[in-house]
Amino acid sequence: MTHATVLQTEGLCKYWGGVKALDNMSLSFHDKSVHGIVGPNGAGKSTLLNLLCGSYKPTAGRILHQGEAIEDIRAYQFVRRGIGRGFQKTNIYPQVTCLENCCIAAQRRVGGSFNILLSKNSSALLKEMAEQALQQVGLGSRRDTIASQISYGEQRQLEIAMVLATAPSVLLLDEPMAGMGHEESRLIIELLKKLKQDYCIVLVEHDMDAVFELSDQLTVMVNGQHLVTGCVDEVRNNSKVKEAYLGQGDEVI
Amino acid sequence: MTYFFGKKTEQLFIWLFFPLALLLPLFLEQNEFYVNKLTSVVIFAIFVMSLDYLVGRCGMITLGHSMFYGLGGYLFILIAPEFEAVNFWVYTFYICVLAAAIALVVGVIVLRTSGVYMIMITLAIAQMCFYFFSDSVEFGGNDGLFILMKPDTSLFGLAFFNLDDPLHFYYFCLLSLFNCLVFWKLVTGSRFGRIMEAVKDNPQRTTALGYNVFLFRLLSYVMASALAAYAGYLFALQYGFVNPSMMSWQTSGSALVMSILGGMGSLYGAILGTVVYEGLHYSLEHLTEHWLLLMGCLIIAMVMLFKAGIAGFLENLLERRK
The missing domain is CATH 3.40.50.300 (P-loop containing nucleotide triphosphate hydrolases)
Incomplete structure (x- = not known):
């Protein structure tokens, strides 16, 4: 097949x-x-x-x-x-939370990325998309943890979650x-x-x-x-x- | 308030600095020299803040930011009629838009580079501009030019303040500084700010997530340049003249030092850095002839002591115990 x-x-x-x-x-x-x-x-x-x-x-x-x-x-x-791509070397934003990592990835889908007056926390939909991506890879419990503080394996999962958040x-x-x-x-x-x-x-x-x-x-x-x-x-x-x-x-x- | 200024230290600073700055002239008994001195510090803080955003929040290190500071003044002379008082607000708008247009063209060139190369190319372009103005007879060469007629500040027939009154002008500049801080806070907290920060941390990753990194950098560059020009415009209006030294690389350099001293990227740190630097400058100047030597040593010591600038040091001090 x-x-x-x-x-x-x-x-x-x-x-x-x-x-x-x-x-x-x-x-x-x-x-x-x-x-x-x-x-x-x-x-x-x-x-x-x-x-x-x-x-x-x-x-x-x-x-x-x-x-x-x-x-x-x-x-x-x-x-x-x-077409979404994950990297060989872990390529995440280490200083922000796992959820924020996925928010960055998903924001293109909700738009407004050139809006300098629209608060970044204004979209419930965006948060939902990001959370969904985290749950897809099984990182739901890590949403508020800073990305540099999760284990290496989890960072690789986060990397995949970020790609998924772009809706590829x-x-x-x-x-x-x-x-x-x-x-x-x-x-x-x-x-x-x-x-x-x-x-x-x-x-x-x-x-x-x-x-x-x-x-x-x-x-x-x-x-x-x-x-x-x-x-x-x-x-x-x-x-x-x-x-x-x-x-x-x-x-x- | 808490919406814009998330950090405790930041809130504390704003509650301390702005009321103090509001009251200070009352103690100076309208001594014009000191009021003017304070005004120029406030104006320069607007300029430093725009540089702080570029360097600290966007990761774009430029040594040519003074070009826009100087252009703010020269553009006014260029477009305003010589013997007629024009409207202040209209010309503020013109100058910001023109500076933004110039920044758009310059940005397209310089943003093809990054890091050391960007420092070099911004410096080169700013120096070209500096020599153009200091060599041109039309623009008064090294001596610069005088503004013969200061603009009229009435809006819808109401005159809010008088540009010739130092105290009025001081309060207006202070309000501008506060507005700029709110503006930059708004930008960094927006959806645009989220992606700009991502671009700064990891441009490769951000491209791979579908964002046009170049456009984000360009918009930031244009905004910062427009506000730098606004600061230059205010500076020109304060003393009523423009001078090529506004564009010199030393202006960019000292602004960069102030930004680093205050705590790069913290925005309110730009105010701290400017105040401390100018304060040191003023007090050491009266102490000894070799004040530059002393000042250099002090700045080196401070930068070594406060790794994240004064703002970072204060944040550590006030927020560690949580």
Whole structure:
């Protein structure tokens, strides 16, 4: 069963001078599913994510969102189209409360961000949106805690809550489980399982067990090149993947 | 009151400072010299506050803010007829709008940079402006120009105050200072202020949440520049002349020192910083010929002692016990 294609790349390239960080990448990301992206360090996974959220401009190729080419629009406009992005390094506003973090994220939806006379606490709707995002990731009890004082794992959850507060249809997540303990990872995995019922999730992750457990589609990248895309079992048994990942050998991932 | 001024220290400061400032001239027995001195401190505090907002609340460090301070004065001379008393309120509006328009153009250029580069480019543009006015014969060169006719302050046929009366002018400037403080408080507490603060803390994150960071910075720059020009306009009216030294980088520099001294980003700290700096200046000047040396040492000591400025020190003192 495949869902509708939400986001698509066609021959996407990003060169840094002579270095081909990403070469000729053509992928389709489907609604209500997790598309895992794996590969050794320097494979171009983060580059791909930065292109998909508009942070980088592609050297060549196209990005289609719901059939429309969007590679030329500005980074902040990607969010308005519903493409939300979480960062590899925790990227929150540490000095304000968890709720305020989500308020910042959600305010674009209620508008008035250029109104210098409208009090920031004037919208009950905004607060509701922010609270809902916190509850979605299970941080409801932390709403009034300063973000720098919650645990690292919780900060990663908050990071996802902020993306959710922007009301996206696509979630681009860059190693949401990086640096986490087993139990914390479990929490995120369960969260993503829940989220994939409603969102198109593009997941870059080093934790192989997590990727295999979550992904409906899996893409393996090596040196900026596309190696193989398929369902988990196809990829797992692909000889090219084993070679790329483990070098010559007969060990099974 | 509590709506605007959330912090206890802030409230206390306002309850102490403004009544004191209101009563002070009564004790000076209308001594014009002191009233004028106080007025210029109040006017400069308006300027410092606008810089404090830019540097402390928006993270945009500029060394060219004095350009708008000077422009406030020069714009008046440029647009007002020489031998006719124009309406004060109308020209206040004109000057703020014109300064905002100039800030819009300058902002589009300088806000492409940030950090050290922004300091350099704002300084460069302000210096260009400074040399333009100090070299031009038309604008009186180094000596500046006199304002021959002070504006008329009547509004709907009612004259509220007389610009030539130092006491009237002092109270008007004090009211302006209070209004500016309320204005900046309103801005920082607004939806715009929320995103501006987010931009300052983490521009990359804020872009990734769908906000056009550049436009937020630009609007802040324009607002702060317009109020800096307003302060410059008041300064020009006080003594009735403009002078290129208003635009010099030393003006920006000392305003920056006052803002840091008061507690960057606290807004009311700008008033504290200006009062303390000018107070030191005045008292040391009479003590010794080498007052600058003493003053420098004192400021270094204060900055080292109060990491978050005087405002931060007071807040620590008054609010720690909770």
